[in-house]
Amino acid sequence: MQVSSTSRQCPTLPVFLSPHFLPVVTNSTSLPSQNSKNRRARRIPALSLVKSRVAHPDAPSSSPPPPSSFPPSFGNTDTGAKAAVNTVVASARQAAVAEVKGSSDWASALSRVEDESVDHIFTACSYASTIWREMSETVLQVQDLNIILRYFGEAKRWKDVSQLFDWMLKHDKTNVASYSSFIKYMGKSRNLIKALQAYDDIEDEAIRSNVSVCNSLLGCMLKNGKFESCIKLFNQIKDDGLVPDLVTYSTLLAGCIKVEHGYSKALQLVKELENRGLQMDSVIYGTLLAICASNNLCEEAEGFFHQMKAEGLSPNLFHYSSLLNAYSVDGNCKKAEILVKDMKSAGLVPNKVILTTLMKVYVRGGLFDKSRELLIELDHLGYAEDEIPYCLLMDNLAKNGRVREAKALFDEMKRKNIKSDGYSYSIMISAFCRSGQLNEAKELAREFEASYDKYDLVMINTLLRAYCNLGDMENVMLLLKKMDELTISPDWNTFQILIKYFFKEKLYHLAYQTVEDMHRKGYQLDEELCTSLLLHLAQSGAPSEAFSVYNMLRYSKGTLRRSIHEKMLNILVGAKLFKNAYVVMKDNAEEISVLSLENFGSHFMKSGNINMINDVIKALKHAGCKISQTQNDNTHPMSSWYGISDETDLDNGPTLGCRDGLHSVVPSVHPPQEQKLELEHEQKIQEEDAYMEMDQENHILGKIFKST
Incomplete structure (x- = not known):
């Protein structure tokens, strides 16, 4: 409402609304120093100035001039007052955000800022009072809280991200951006359950089907290895109203890079994208090139690259590096050099990634001299400050039997103090092991452990292989305990190294327990190794364990060699x-010889087991066998058929402690049966914990699927 300048009664204005003050209101306000010797202005936050004025209403202040003397930039209407208020509020909000972000106790700072409502600040002026009632009653708005949320997320302060989001939910201060950011950061912190729960709790259907929120959720699931569930959820939320955009498809395509049959799944997504009338951009093409490279599809990568150029899109360094990476699969140096020349003619300057990838093409193509020249060029450009280019050349030299040259390059790295994460040690230790230089491998392994306190699974496997080849049980045990301490889970290679080592050392019970753990974790069992193991378990007086290995192998592989069934039957x-x-x-029965079947029938009849006799006779008859009663009672099928001696060893050997998946080996101090029960109990608890976490994820996913 407009008020005439003649009838308007304007009370004393607070200092921050004074026309003399308004022009200098910014994020912080300058006040002249009282010290004449100090000519610099003191900077204090605008909000602090406002608070100090409210706290001391009796402080002397000059009476404001009449409204007619307001500066023209603000005028004497509500519009001018509103501009002044907006300036102060913006400054106050910025100061509040900075205070919360910079506080060591952000929760207290946030509560303090929220409690100090500034609506009383403007009561001195009718203009400001009217305007402020139309605005929020607190300093921080949702967008300000989102800024703080993203600040915590980029700093990887996951706990603060979670607590701040919970506070925002409690105070009903969330919007689409809040959910999108929170779910994204939960994905980065590998907290899938929290992200799924947040999405499941969204009641507003518009937010649930918002493309930004859904993109964050899909990306979160992919980061946590849930590709199939991600695709299923994508299909369901499309039915619920989601309209996918290019970011959606780019996110899903990125998930195809490391999954089985990723290329065919990527083509399905591209077809769907095109059917929706969306045009592929440079990001989509870059992802497709990476998928082709990861699936060793050079021709398909070339096809997408040329298609991209035909559509008028200019390839960038990422596209060139992805195609170069595809050429590195078979070391196609000729095409790689042509591509680099084309890139330079397009005005692009090769960077570290391009030159390192080109070097990868050279080493795989066996052009070691060119690789050395390129390494020198990388060094001159300052791109060889870490171990990656050295390791590329070193690894391929070692794999081509040129271990001495690889070692010389390794020593050069050490002389130059090249930054290393230990990968170069892994390459050289493996090279020494392959070439039979076991003492050199052990020496280098000890040097690594003395110099580095950082381990990953690749390094653990390399060290294990070195110590196992040397028969160094003590260091094998120490490494397994270190895996336990660092919560590093074994992979297929870890299991294979340990099983072969225990087998070589005739520690068959340890090998059996390792196979059990390997099977429980879902890894494919080696048929030849397991067949040898079950025979030696039977020889050492553990036929039940041998039968367990047989069953694990059967369920793991499906189809087994015919001889395994017959061997197991005789055992x-x-x-x-x-x-x-x-x-x-x-x-x-169809895989077992008639002689073995009749041998089983004869021994079964002599056992006097009348409970199953009808089933046995029926099965043998169906297999076309007759039961012979002339079997010599002293004949032992295993000894007569396979020449297995009656020697037993390792009846009470050491056992494998599997508190977290074969991470530690400890000597046995209990009788075998008691020890076995303890191990089974521990493994059962472990499985229950894993299933509980999986059930929690699946439960939330099920609720989401059901609700959509």
């Missing part, structure tokens, strides 16, 4: 485990 018959033998015979 079980010799151990008088006829119930298990019947299972093997019934399921695989």
